[in-house]
Amino acid sequence: MPQPLSTREANLFRTVIRNYEDKQYKRGLKAAEQILKKNPKHGDTMSMKALIMNAQGKTDEAFALAKEALKIDMRSHICWHVYGILYRTNKNFDEAIKAYRFALKLEPESHQIQRDLAILQIQMRDYPGYVQSRFLMLKARPQLRQNWTALAIAYHLEGNLQQAENILTTYEKSITTTPLKTDFENSEAILYKNSIIAEQGDIERALEHLNIEAKNSLDRLAVMELRAQYLSQLGRKPEAAKAYRALIERNSEHPAYYKGLTDALDIPKNDEAALKAVYDEYAQKWPRCDAAKRLPLDFLTGDEFRSAAKSYLTLMFEKGVPSTFANLKHLYADSFKRDTVPAVVEEYVKEQESRADDQEKVNGDRSKGKGSALYFLAQHSNYHLSRDLTKALEYVEKAAELDPKSVELQMTKARIFKHQGDAQKASDAMDQARLFDTRDRYINSKAGKYQLRNNENEKALATLGLFTRQETVGGPLADLTDMQCIWFLTEDGEAWQRRGNVGLALKRFHTIYNIFDIWQEDQFDFHSFSLRKGQIRAYVDMVRWEDQLREHPFYFRAALDAVRIYLSIFDKPQGANGVNGVNGDSANSEDAAEKKKAAKKAKKEAQKAEREAAEKAVKQDPNKATVVKKDAEDPKKKDDDPNGLKLAATSDPLGDAMRFLGPLLQFSPKNIDGQIAGFDVYIRRKKYLLALRCLNAALALDKDNTRVQEQAAELRSIIEPLFDSLAPTAQKVFKAKFAALGRS
Known part of the structure; x- marks a missing residue:
């Protein structure tokens, strides 16, 4: 049991705790020393002193003092709680959980210890333990809504959706007063419950709940999006179309809303005229809307595509929009569009060049349109699906004659040099672009990146500095x-x-x-x-x-x-x-x-x-x-x-490599480079079954990969002399694999 303190020293101990919480460490340390002067074996004070020392960066001394406090008073929940906090602050969460559990056994009613334990359990993804802790916290304080919500989240993350919904419903039934419309916590809880219903696959009930319970939710956009989504999933096309039209009215630049609307209108994907009519409706309604003009280029073909592309590109060039190519390069997956787009741009350039001088617009507007078109062609010729670096350099030089100080043109020139394999010229060109606008952080970062690609570490650091x-x-x-x-x-x-x-x-x-x-x-x-x-x-x-x-x-x-x-x-x-x-x-x-x-x-x-x-x-x-x-x-x-x-x-280079390799294989198993690296590490560590697992994964991803085939041959050459010394199970596995490789 903790050693009893006099009234004065008990008040002083509370001061130590308060000083620690307020981060007044020197005062707290001084107060702790006063207590220990008269009670040198008071475990709780020693623990609090250790906690303060840890906050001051004296970790080793803090742990030593905390262990001494535990030896003095093993039955003190404060000593165990502090011991857990020390482990938690040093990122040893497993040991911290053990210490919290000991503390909770000694003081089952401590809300603070229970809360700290629950937080560590969710941090470590111990969902069963988290459910248990949250249940005990709810039982102790059922009047707090966040305890109900936390238990619902615990069940949700554990995978028990039905129980999560039941917890939220039980709390709603226990409320005696109607929540205010401005109650953010209630609004979020309602939408969260709706998402749980939808995750269970009961879309009809999710829609009903949305219409009745969430009609006054503060997140109006989320309610509108969910309603449109649910109506579409339920096949209620007219209502879904109306819902998506309301969303487009709210944000006419969101591509997903147009996709949802055309699906709700049940327009076949090959009916280009009907699809285009939907987009034209909004293009006329909002002349400045870009999405309504650009998105039809995704599905139009033939002359319709050419006409729409010409109209859109002309508009963008006249405005001088630098991101035009970036917005359209996804079209290059289609060979027809990849050939048509540059042809349309070249026609535009010729038209601009053929105009008489007396027809030129004032303030250089005509040259702006021509410059934008040449910039587009330079990017087109630099793009990997349509690459012609000689033409790309010609186009960018012509455009630079019209606007010698253009940052975008100079950046494109640098990219062209990069694709030519000349890292030095690329670095110099990008640095020149930086000098055109020294207040732009983005171009500064690009210049630093190109310098690093040219192995100019010191220069890059100075640039970014x-x-x-x-x-x-x-x-x-x-x-x-x-x-x-x-x-x-x-x-x-x-x-x-x-x-x-x-x-x-x-x-x-x-x-x-x-x-x-x-x-x-x-x-x-x-x-x-x-x-x-x-x-x-x-x-x-x-x-x-x-x-x-x-x-x-x-x-x-x-x-x-x-x-x-x-x-x-x-x-x-x-x-x-x-x-x-x-x-x-x-x-x-x-x-x-x-x-x-x-x-x-x-x-x-x-x-x-x-x-x-x-x-x-x-x-x-x-x-x-x-x-x-x-x-x-x-x-x-x-x-x-x-x-x-x-x-x-x-x-131990292989042991150090495993630190990086483990998460790499766990979270990116579909990346063949990771599997190849995994094989190389395991084969050197003589973990042949693990190497085989990486080889199998790599073969499944690309069996014709040269490096993977080399690894298969390497594994065979290593295993065959060792075959008789392997365990029977391992022999069976390797024999089957080598037979399969022989057949392939």
Whole structure:
């Protein structure tokens, strides 16, 4: 049992808790010391002191003190609760859950411990445990609506939709007063219940619920969209058409509304005249509506397509819309449209050129239309489905004569150089485009990206540093990392990899891995925040999105790069793949020395650039010098491996590769590059059945892939000498697979 305190010291203990909650750590620590001076073996105070020390960054000391407190008082729920909080703040959620469970056994009525346990359970996707915790919380406080909603969400995420609906219905029946129309929480709960009904497949009842219960919902757009969707699913075409017309009236640029309307009108897909009539109706009603003019190009054919394309393109060129090609390039999947569109544009250019000088419009309007058309043709000739880089360069030069300072034209020129394989000219051209508009962050980012593609890491960092916070300690790189600029970290890592600096490349890829971890952990606060604010539907969407987080292409790309580097380190350990950060080759010591020298020079230049940026910030605002000094001394911000030397000097490259490979195979199983990388890692780890699994997945995706066929032959050559030593089950599996490969 906790050691009893005198009244004065008990009040002082409450002050310690309050100081911790208010983040007044020095005061809290001082108050705790006063208690421990008279009661040196008071476990609860020792635990609170440990909690404050942990908040101050003294993690090891905090854990040691918390364990000592537990030894003194194993029956204190506060000691166990604090122990769980320490594990939670250090991201060890499994151990934190165990500690919370012990605390809850000692204090079953503690709402705070129960809430903390529930949050960790949903964080770890322990849905059965989450249901149990939420049920106990509801039982303890049935008067709070969020407890009912949370239990419904728990059942929903667990897959028990019927029970989730029953919980929401039970609460609605228990309400004695009618909720206000402005009650946001009630509005969201009603729409959430409607989504649960729809997920069960009972569309008729979902529509009825929507019409009766959600008619006063604050989210009018969601109600209108759901009603149109339900009516369409139920085959009530006239009502669905009316609903979609109402949505178009609200937002005439949404393509899905037009698609829903034409489906509801039951117009056959091959009846182009009837389909076009629907779009023409809205094009006449709203002359400035782009969607009504553009979308018919998707289904029109022959002369009708040519006429509509000419009309639309003429309008866009006269307005000088730069995104015209981007809006139409999806049409190039059709060979007829791919040939027709540029022909129409060329006709427009000829018409513009054939006009007499006295017919020219004032203010350069005619040249604007011609310039836009030439810009379109340059993009057309640069596009991968219609690529002719010589023509593309001709068109962009002609357009540049009409508008020499056009950022878009200069960017297109840079892209053409990139597709020609000249990274240096592409980088220079994109940097020139940046100089045309130095206040545009987008073109600044594009210039930095092209410089990275040309392996100009230092120059790219300086370019991007023009838009970073000057006061950030560590310069532009630190700010870009703090802002989680993943595209930069990926491109920078790949550029260092090409330059042979494996250490810095791995440093960037590990940073990206950690950023995805941060995104995973960022959901933690939303488990309570979303319920408190009543944002239920968005919360459920967030949980489901987090479950698929590492499907993101950015993660796949960085993970694959990291795995390939670790494979190269394993295959060539003696090349120091980078204790010095250089991917060298002992067969050519001179080249290795040059690479090593260049890598060291690059590091020094990068460090110098960051240091100068920090000094410049201090000079611009001397008041920030104190902040800079404080941040520089902060142990949490200290990086003991800024150049990735320790990462490159790993003694277990395959184990490190698995850290990236696991999520890659789990969340992107349909990507053949990931399966190929998985085979390469497992075959080196001598995990032959796992290698076979990756090989099977790769063969299912593309059995004619050359690399996959090479891997199949490699596996056979490795397994055949070891066949007799394998387990009978493994022998059977490999024998069947090799027989199948032989037949194919």
